[in-house]
Amino acid sequence: MNLAQRVMRIKPSATLAINAKAKALQKQGAHIVNFGVGEPDFDTPQHIQEAAVQAMHEGQTRYTAVSGVDELKDAVVQALNTNYGLAYHRENILVSCGGKHALYNLLQAIVGPGDEVIIPSPYWVSYPDMVALAGGTPVFVPCLEANGFKMQPDQLEQAITPKTRLLIFNSPSNPTGVHYSRAELTALAEALLHHEHVSIASDDIYYRILFTGHEWANLAMVNAELRDRTFIINGVSKTYCMTGWRIGYLIGNTQVVKAATDIQSQSTSNPTTISQFAAVAALRGDQHEVTKMVRIFEQRCHYVLDRLAALPQVTCPTPAGAFYVFPNCSAYYGRRGPGGMIESSLDLSEYLMETAHLAVVPGSAFGEDHCIRISYALPMEDLKEGFDRLEKALQTLSA
Ligand SMILES: Cc1ncc(COP(=O)(O)O)c(C=O)c1O
Structure with missing residues (x-):
């Protein structure tokens, strides 16, 4: 069967192999500790569910705008x-099927062949492929561990060309x-000021999951001149479970x-009506559950760093938020596991899966x-078990 050209531009997720292995081992009865999760391990708060x-009882079950x-x-x-602290109006907002869909719609609306999109690396897995699907070219800026x-700013300056259409920026x-x-x-904003042709996609999806002593802001907030070319991507997924x-x-x-809305109108139409009303309750309701969740993530983060x-x-750089750490384990490359030499993060992840039943x-x-990514969106007892396994597996490699 012939596939469209655009399919050739994207690669299958590198996590698929690990997931497939986890599933196969689970089928054989193994207890996998999953450090790979990308979502909070708490239920959606009760008042949102209600x-x-x-909304269903009130008949909010039809198409919306x-x-x-x-x-x-x-x-x-x-x-x-x-x-x-920013003022927007209804016309500035498109509600989509998740933050991912919102970003996808934006890229489809403003990026095309010949356009370059700057992506600081390491990056969220979906950015390069979404850019490629829009016909654009990802331009990676390798960010050093020594700089967290x-x-x-000088890296950003150097990456900008006349073809740059967008910077995708994610913090936390x-x-x-x-x-x-x-x-x-502020320093990055200054580098962007003189390049009016560069827009910014500010992926703020983790903005409320920020730990003590850190103040959240995005590029549009620190420099008003960037406001009209900053597109905010956000949603309820992470903040409200x-x-x-x-x-x-x-x-x-x-x-x-409006252009992104037109694109959405020819694909999904409106996001689920019932979910939209749940999201209203999330945003307008009691925020106590968010505070509680962030406190728990912060406690776990301390444990993980220890x-x-x-x-x-x-x-490993110290995180300020979200629920991930990104430790550099490359000192263990060049050592031999039961399945052969460990030469890469994929080899190490496969080794941890096979020998320790630990998914990263x-x-x-x-x-x-x-590096490998470890998520601490799982209960303390699982975290403890997972780190015991990780410690032992790395010790075995050293021996
Ligand atoms: C950096 C980042 N942006 C966007 C998203 C998309 O979130 P959503 O579930 O709302 O599509 C995720 C989800 O993992 C993410 O990690």
């Missing part, structure tokens, strides 16, 4: 005002958990938002082969 039930219901757009506007895997970051301070953002409800949003320039610090020759995501999926 709002969805109520493609770009979402006004109730949700108003709640997003309010949240932007409270959390960002954060892009430096998946996979590293690091976040950019206001001072760091609603990954399965599929509600995210794109916020920005009305003309672009365990990592005890692993010889493993280094190879850093190569995020553009950094020295």
Whole structure:
């Protein structure tokens, strides 16, 4: 069967091999500790679930406007005002089926053949493929571990060409958990000021999962001149434990938002109506559950960093938020496991899966082969068990 050219531009997920192995081992009765999860391990708060039930009972089960219901757009506007200090209107908002879909729609609306899109690396796995699907060219900026895997202003300057259409920016970051301070953002904003042809996709999906002592901001917040060319990607998935409800949003320039809405109108139409009303309850309701969840992630993060610090020759920048760490385990490359030499993050991930029944995501999926991604969105007893296994597996390699 002939496939369309665009399929050739994307690669299958590097995590698929690991997942397939985990499933096969589970089938044989193995207890896998899964450090690979990309979502909070808590249930959607009760009041949000109830709002969805109520919406169904009230007949909110039909199509809505493609770009979402006004109730949700108003709640997003309010949240932007409270959390960002930025004023937007309904026309600036497109509600999509998750933050991923919002970004996809944006890329389809503004990126095409010949356009370059700057992606600081390590990056969230989907960025390069989504750019490629839009016909654009990803331009990676390798960010050093010594800089906390954060892009430096001179690196940004050097990456910008006349063909640059967009910078995709994510803070706190998946996979590293690091976040950019206001001072760091201000310096990057200055580098962008003189390049008016460059827009910014600010992927703020982890913005509320930020630990003590850190203040959240994005590029549009630190420099008003960037506001009209910054597109915010956000949603309820991570903040409110609603990954399965599929509600995210794109916020920005009305003309672009209208174009992205037209694209959505020819694919999914509106996101699920019931989920939209649940998202209203999430944004407008009690935020206590969010605070509680962030506190728990922070406690786990301390535990994880302590365990990592005890692993010889493993280094890791300290995260400020999200629920991931990205340790550099490359000191263990060049050693032999039962399945052969370990030469890469994929080899190490396969070794950990086979010998320790521990699932991690190879850093190569995020553009950094020295590291593996560990998610701590799992209960403390599993975290403890997982780190015991990791420690033992690395010790075995050293022997
Ligand atoms: C950096 C980043 N952006 C966007 C998303 C998409 O989230 P959603 O579930 O709302 O599509 C994710 C999900 O893992 C993510 O890690």
